[in-house]
Amino acid sequence: MTVARIYITLRKGILDPQGQAVAGALRGLGFDGVEDARQGKVIELKLKDGAGTAETKTQLEKMCQQLLANPVMEDYRVEMIG
């Protein structure tokens, strides 16, 4: 089985209210060193073996483009693990 991790984060310059709420809450708890926080998603996929590595990477790229990320607002990074 192949495992892939996809990290999806908002692009720079896109407002991130969830991240701002996290930063505010941390400061409220006394963690004064927090300047900024941004929140994103990780999706861990288990894939059937069979397709080669190159083919799997192409498939993962397509999954991100078609469903997992919104390429207008979000950046994504694909990482394959074993």
Added chain:
Amino acid sequence: MTVARIYITLRKGILDPQGQAVAGALRGLGFDGVEDARQGKVIELKLKDGAGTAETKTQLEKMCQQLLANPVMEDYRVEMIG
């Protein structure tokens, strides 16, 4: 400035309906190789310099325990970048 990334994922054995929805949607789009998907969060924190690395790690650990993760249901991993 120090940047830290915190990865928060549901523990093994905890039902992940969001992940199941992602897996189902990917299969529906024709990505038949998808066996399972699990979804988690990434939080990227920008921290003021000043505290040493060891102190910062302790602070990050506390942030996870007190606010960012639910240690009963979630695992977290802290990664410091530059």
